[in-house]
Amino acid sequence: MDAPLAVRARGIDQSFGEVVALDGVELTVPAGQIHGLVGPNGAGKTTLLGLLLGLAVADSGSLEILGTPVGRALAVPEGVAGFVDGPGLYPSLTARQNLAALAALRGDKAMARSIDDVLDQVGLTDVANDRTRGFSLGMRQRLGLAAALLAKPRLLILDEPSNGLDPSGKKQVYGVLQRLAADGTAVVLSSHRMDDVEALCSEVTILATGRVAFSGPLGKLAGEIRELDYRIVTSDPAAARKVAGDTDGLRIGGGQDSGVLVVSGPVPVLDELVKRLVQADIAVRELSPLVSPLEAAFLALTEVETDR
Structure with a gap:
């Protein structure tokens, strides 16, 4: 009840x-x-x-x-x-x-x-x-x-x-x-x-x-936000960047100089990236959104409302 x-x-x-x-x-x-x-x-x-x-x-x-x-x-x-x-x-x-x-x-x-x-x-x-x-x-x-x-x-x-x-x-x-x-x-x-x-x-x-x-x-x-920016820390940043570049539907952002790979794309594409990294014997040490899904949705929704 x-x-x-x-x-x-x-x-x-x-x-x-x-x-x-x-x-x-x-x-x-x-x-x-x-x-x-x-x-x-x-x-x-x-x-x-x-x-x-x-x-x-x-x-x-x-x-x-x-x-x-x-x-x-x-x-x-x-x-x-x-x-x-x-x-x-x-x-x-x-x-x-x-x-x-x-x-x-x-x-x-x-x-x-x-x-x-x-x-x-x-x-x-x-x-x-x-x-x-x-x-x-x-x-x-x-x-x-x-x-x-x-x-x-x-x-x-x-x-x-x-x-x-x-x-x-x-x-x-x-x-x-x-x-x-x-x-x-x-x-x-x-x-x-x-x-x-x-x-x-x-x-x-x-x-x-x-x-x-x-x-x-x-x-x-x-779930209102389909794509987020993610930071990825791996055991081999250069090799990880190449794998990411070969993954369709994935965009590579800034932050690479620090050894951190920043990418954005739909969740299924991110899943494919992780799979390819593992297959290439590249350890994924961190995969996290730069902005939480909740905060990203909040910003998107309030900007839309404000613009009306």
Whole structure:
């Protein structure tokens, strides 16, 4: 049976004066899915995240959050949490005091009892009693996530959650989000980083100039690009270049002076090249795209949308 929907948006329009921020946007996110929202600056991502958090209401279209129709601002149901444009914190308070203030505003004693747990989940236990004015960007992002976790969300909305995170912090945040999704929480995250999207998201929506350029599984998105540039490192660069030159349908690019062969062509042709290299007793030590399939598809789709 299909998972219940955490978000169902149909024909969402939003304008600010003469500026069209969202134009007929459709978005479907089932429970338990981590859904990526990506696009160039000004594409409408922040506007859409604000609608999902109930910070504004669309000019037209329909929006259901956790099965509840939302027709006015601040009317999203319980179970929605997150932040847009970075978390709002009290700089003169410690991390623990910030979370305690949030729990007090909600009047939720169970939330207050969870403070130490969420601080531990995001890796801030050691700085729990430090004032947040001295926090780095990554620490503030993690504290914002901790604040969202206090609400035990069924829908979590995050804007650039890995901003400022070192590799250890990123791994910790990834783990939190993956555990939430495994427990049935839907996560919608906006990110400019394709590695975040590839590591976390099963589906992605790409916005360009307020329109949906693509929405669906990552595998389908990568399939939109038929040819990529690949770097090939072999045991004999000169011989590999000759084999590549004799392979029909393959184009040889720059970068040869470093001993790295750069080629582009359809996947079946690349498969044929690898086969020929092996037959020529040339070891293939590396074969990797210069740009990930996801990033290449993103660039192609957003350029097409922008040119319309």
